[in-house]
Amino acid sequence: MKRISAFGVVLCGLALAAAAEAASPAYCSDYAQREAEYAAPTGSGLVRGGARGAAGGALFGAIAGDAGKGAAIGAIVGGVARGARNQGVKSQVYQDAYNNCMQGGQ
Numbered sequence: 001m002k003r004i005s006a007f008g009v010v011l012c013g014l015a016l017a018a019a020a021e022a023a024s025p026a027y028c029s030d031y032a033q034r035e036a037e038y039a040a041p042t043g044s045g046l047v048r049g050g051a052r053g054a055a056g057g058a059l060f061g062a063i064a065g066d067a068g069k070g071a072a073i074g075a076i077v078g079g080v081a082r083g084a085r086n087q088g089v090k091s092q093v094y095q096d097a098y099n100n101c102m103q104g105g106q
Contacts, residue, residue: 025102031097032095033094035093036093036094039090049083053074053082054072054078056078057070057074060074
């Protein structure tokens with residue numbers, strides 16, 4: 001009987017330790033960073049925005065007479081704009097995941 005009781009105490013202790021780890025700010029921060037990176041990978045907004053901006057800029061540049069200059073300007077503007085949007089999405093996903101984790105969800 002003592003062996004079973006000791007085993008039960010050890011199991012309860014492990015369960016409590018796991019629960020405490022799951023709710024720690026460090027654990028939740030790590031979890032939220034992984035979720036945010038999955039939702040909005042670093043650099044993806046810049047690349048996508050730059051490509052779309054270059055295409056649009058080349059089109060408008062061709063109309064104005066200088067497709068190369070239009071593509072370059074479009075790539076810069078598109079990359080910066082999409083990169084900023086991507087960062088906003090990443091920040092929101094991080095906050096939502098962190099708050100959810102700290103409240104016991106995940």
